[in-house]
Amino acid sequence: MKKRGSVAVSILLATSLMLSACSGGNESNTGNTQGNANNGATEDAGIRKDGLPIVDEKLTLTIVSPKAPLAPEYNEMEIFKRLETDTNIHIEWNNIPDTDYAEKKNLLLASGDLPDAFYSSQFSDYELITYGQDGTIIPLEDLINEYAPNLKKLLEERPDIKAAMTAPDGHIYGLPTWEENELGTNPFFHVINTKWLEKLGLKFPETLDEYTEALVAFKTQDPNGNGKADEIPLSFMHMQWCMDIAGLFGAFGMPDNLEHRIVRDGKVIFTATQPEYKEALQYFNEKWYKQGLIDPESFTQDAPQYLAKGKTPESTLGSYVWWEVEEVVGTDRAADYALVPPLTGPTGKKTIGRGNGGGPGRNAFVITSENEHPEATMRWIDQQYEPYMAAQIHWGPIGIIYEKDANGKLVNLPLEEGVSMGEFRQKVAPNGAGVITAEHFKTIVDMEPRAKQRKLDLEKYYEPFMEKENYPTIFFEPEELDQINQIEPELIKYVNTQRAKFIVEGMNDKAWDTYVKTVQDMGLDQLMEIYQTALDRYNEAQK
Amino acid sequence: MGASERYAQEENRGARAAGSNRTWVKIRQNYELYLFLLPAVAIYLVFKYYPMYGVQIAFKDFRASKGIWGSEWVGFEHFIRFFEAYNFWPIMENTILLSVYSLVFSFPIPIIVALMLNQMMAKRYKKFVQTVIYAPHFISTVVLVGMLGVFLSPNSGIVNHIITFFGGEPVLFMADEGWFRPLYILSGIWQETGFATIIYLAALAGVNPELHEAAVMDGASKWKRIRHVDIPGILPTIIILLVLAMGNVMSVGFEKAYLMQSDLNYAVSNIIPTYVYELGIQKAQYSFSAAIGLFNAVINVVLLVTVNKVAKKLTETSLW
Numbered sequence: 001m002k003k004r005g006s007v008a009v010s011i012l013l014a015t016s017l018m019l020s021a022c023s024g025g026n027e028s029n030t031g032n033t034q035g036n037a038n039n040g041a042t043e044d045a046g047i048r049k050d051g052l053p054i055v056d057e058k059l060t061l062t063i064v065s066p067k068a069p070l071a072p073e074y075n076e077m078e079i080f081k082r083l084e085t086d087t088n089i090h091i092e093w094n095n096i097p098d099t100d101y102a103e104k105k106n107l108l109l110a111s112g113d114l115p116d117a118f119y120s121s122q123f124s125d126y127e128l129i130t131y132g133q134d135g136t137i138i139p140l141e142d143l144i145n146e147y148a149p150n151l152k153k154l155l156e157e158r159p160d161i162k163a164a165m166t167a168p169d170g171h172i173y174g175l176p177t178w179e180e181n182e183l184g185t186n187p188f189f190h191v192i193n194t195k196w197l198e199k200l201g202l203k204f205p206e207t208l209d210e211y212t213e214a215l216v217a218f219k220t221q222d223p224n225g226n227g228k229a230d231e232i233p234l235s236f237m238h239m240q241w242c243m244d245i246a247g248l249f250g251a252f253g254m255p256d257n258l259e260h261r262i263v264r265d266g267k268v269i270f271t272a273t274q275p276e277y278k279e280a281l282q283y284f285n286e287k288w289y290k291q292g293l294i295d296p297e298s299f300t301q302d303a304p305q306y307l308a309k310g311k312t313p314e315s316t317l318g319s320y321v322w323w324e325v326e327e328v329v330g331t332d333r334a335a336d337y338a339l340v341p342p343l344t345g346p347t348g349k350k351t352i353g354r355g356n357g358g359g360p361g362r363n364a365f366v367i368t369s370e371n372e373h374p375e376a377t378m379r380w381i382d383q384q385y386e387p388y389m390a391a392q393i394h395w396g397p398i399g400i401i402y403e404k405d406a407n408g409k410l411v412n413l414p415l416e417e418g419v420s421m422g423e424f425r426q427k428v429a430p431n432g433a434g435v436i437t438a439e440h441f442k443t444i445v446d447m448e449p450r451a452k453q454r455k456l457d458l459e460k461y462y463e464p465f466m467e468k469e470n471y472p473t474i475f476f477e478p479e480e481l482d483q484i485n486q487i488e489p490e491l492i493k494y495v496n497t498q499r500a501k502f503i504v505e506g507m508n509d510k511a512w513d514t515y516v517k518t519v520q521d522m523g524l525d526q527l528m529e530i531y532q533t534a535l536d537r538y539n540e541a542q543k
Numbered sequence: 544m545g546a547s548e549r550y551a552q553e554e555n556r557g558a559r560a561a562g563s564n565r566t567w568v569k570i571r572q573n574y575e576l577y578l579f580l581l582p583a584v585a586i587y588l589v590f591k592y593y594p595m596y597g598v599q600i601a602f603k604d605f606r607a608s609k610g611i612w613g614s615e616w617v618g619f620e621h622f623i624r625f626f627e628a629y630n631f632w633p634i635m636e637n638t639i640l641l642s643v644y645s646l647v648f649s650f651p652i653p654i655i656v657a658l659m660l661n662q663m664m665a666k667r668y669k670k671f672v673q674t675v676i677y678a679p680h681f682i683s684t685v686v687l688v689g690m691l692g693v694f695l696s697p698n699s700g701i702v703n704h705i706i707t708f709f710g711g712e713p714v715l716f717m718a719d720e721g722w723f724r725p726l727y728i729l730s731g732i733w734q735e736t737g738f739a740t741i742i743y744l745a746a747l748a749g750v751n752p753e754l755h756e757a758a759v760m761d762g763a764s765k766w767k768r769i770r771h772v773d774i775p776g777i778l779p780t781i782i783i784l785l786v787l788a789m790g791n792v793m794s795v796g797f798e799k800a801y802l803m804q805s806d807l808n809y810a811v812s813n814i815i816p817t818y819v820y821e822l823g824i825q826k827a828q829y830s831f832s833a834a835i836g837l838f839n840a841v842i843n844v845v846l847l848v849t850v851n852k853v854a855k856k857l858t859e860t861s862l863w
Contacts, residue, residue: 109607127827131607136607239806297697297718299718299807300717300807369608497810500806504718522629
C-alpha cells in the first residue's frame, strides 16, 4: 500500500519536475550567491538576538517535513501552536507523509523549488555533503554560535556530538537529534505465543530446533481451537527495520542486519556472502518455508497488513518480530506473548547482532539557500534544543503527556485506557529535532514506560549474547560517499531479492556460487574496502 | 491523422506550384480549421517539446544547484555505465518480454471481441455487454493492483480459497516470479479489452453494408463474411494500431509493474521504467536515469519507424 499511494503523486510530480526544472534551474544560481548574506535584513525584520518573541512583527517561514501516518498537520499540533505563540514565527508547514517523503524531497531539491528549511530532513550524509558543498543548503556553525544559545551550550558540553555533526570539510550542515538511551542496539525482538505453547504442552524454546518444533505444532495442532488451520506460525516483514528475522541468523554464528555489514575485531564483514548466512537460508527454506511455517505474505505485506495480523478476531499469530509486544497484538493479548531470547543454533552457536550506527543523527534540520531569515530560523529551531522543550518535541507536550514533579523532572501522565503510547506519540510529538542526553534522562525527563521496558528487555535477553562491535556512524569523505552511493543501493537490492528467493525457493551450491559471483561483480570488494578504510581511520581518530 | 495529413500534403503540393501566396490565401480561407488546431499544437509545444530540452541531463552530471544548463557535460558516461551494469541484460529482457507478450496476447483480443459484438443481433444485449466490458477501464491502476492483492492473497483471497477447497496448495500469486507476467497481462486484458473494441467497432460500422448484402446473396456464411468482408474492411485500422502499439513496445506501463513488484518477483518485474523510477526519483541519480529513459525512447522511435516502413511496403497502410 505504501507504494500505491505514492505512485499517483510521484507521477504528477515527475511531470511537474520536468517543467519546473527549467524555471528553477536558473534561479537557484542566483539564490546561491545572495544566499544567507547578512544584508541588514536582521534589523529590518525586527529579529531579536535573545529573548522571546524572536520577532516583533509576525514572520512566516516555509518548512518541509515528513510526518508520521497518524500525526495531524503540524500547525494543528499543540506543541507547535505553543511554539508559535512564544516565538511569533508562523510556520507554513508542507507536511509530506513519511512513506512518500524521500522521493518528494528529491524532487523538491532537483527542481530547485526550495522551502526555507527541512525539518527532520532525513538527508543522507551524501546529500548533506553534496547539497552543502554546492550551496543548496547552508553551513550552520556560525549561526549556531550567534543565534542558538541552547544548542551551543549542548555542543560545548558534549564535544562528541559536535564531532559527529561536523562534516569532513569542517562545516555543520545539519542539526542533531538524539535520544541517548541505547535502544537501537537490537531492533529485532522475536516474540512467541506462550499461551499456545502452554496449551500444546511445549517448553519454551531455547534452541532453533525447539523453536521450529513449536512452529510446526502451531501449524498442525490447532492451538486456537477453532477447528480451522488458520494459524500463522511465523510472520515478519522481509528486510524491514524491527520486523525482519535477521536476529535469528545469529544462531548460525554470524548475525545479520539490514546492511548485511558487521564488525569483528576491527574487520568489516559482509554477512550475506558468508557460509553461515548460506547455512541459515538453507535452514529457513527447508525447515520453515517448505513446511509452511512462514507466512508467505512476509515478503509482500506492508506494515498495516502486518500489524492487523495480530489483531484478528480469533488469535491466529504464533510468532512475529517487532520491538514491542503490544503494538502488534494489542494490549489485551500482550500477556499471551513473550520475547524469545537468542536461540542456540544447530551447531551450538548463539549470538545476536548489534545494530550499526548509533549516536546522534545529524540531519534533524537543514536551512536552504532560499531562506531570507536564517537568523530567525536558527533562533526558532534553537528553542527545540532547550532540554525541556526537546523532551516535549520528542514525546509530547506538558499537560498532555507530561507533568513536572517536585524536582522539576517531567514525568509521564497516565494514558487513557486502551491508548497505545506508540500511536499517541505520533499524534502529539513531531519528534524532529532536539537532543536528550543520558544526563537529561536523569534530571529533566523520565524515560517513557515502554522505553524503560525495552531497555530492560534488551539488557535481560539480548545484551549478554550481543556482538561486541558494530559499524559506527562515520562521516565519510565525499569521494567515498560517491562510490558507496553508486555501488551500494543496487547491491543491497540484489542481495535482498536473492535472500527472499533463497528462503522461498531454496538454493543449491550452484545458485549460491552464481549469487556470490554476481555480488562480487557488482563491486562488493571495492565497497568493503571503503568501509574498512573509513573504519580504520575512525578507530585511529578515537585513540 | 492519416487522412488529414494527406490532405495537407496535397494542398502543399498545389501551393508550391503556385507560390507561397496561394498558401496564405488558403490558410485565410480555412482559418477556422487552423484555429481548431491551435490548442492541440500549443499543448504539444508546452508539455511535450518544451520539457525536451531537459533531456540533455542524460549527457551531463546534473546537480540541482547548478541547474540544467549549468551542470557539467560528461558525454556518454551514464550510457556506458548502464550498458556495463550487471543487470543491463536482465532488465532489457524483462522489458522486452513483458511488452512483447502483452502485445501478442492482448492485441488480437479486442479485434475478436469487436467482430463478435458486431455480429450480435440483440441490440440491448449488445449494449449491455459493451457497458460491462468497458467498465474496468475506469478503474485506476492502484485500485486494480489492490484488487489483485485482495483476490489473490494466499491467506484470505477468494482464488486461493477455491484452490484449497478443491484440495490444491495455495499459490503465492503476487510474489511468484512465474505469475508476474501472466497476471500483468491477464489483468491488462480484463481491464482494457472493452475500451479497445470501441475503435474497431467504429471501423466495422464503416464497412459498406452493400458488401455484406452482396455476400449474403452469394450465400456466404457468417464466418466467411467476417473473414472476407469485415476483416479486410478494418485491416487499415488494425495496421495503424499495430504500428502505434509497436512504437510503445519499450514503454510498458510503469505504475502497474511497480505496484506489483516485490522482492520475490523483482527478477522479472524489474523493467526499464521501474528501474528509472527507482534510481531517478528515489535515489536521486537523475542523470543516470535520464540516460536510461532516453535510451528507451530511442529504441521506441527506431521500432516505430521500422514497423511503419514494413507496414507500408506490405499493405500500403502506414502512419506517414
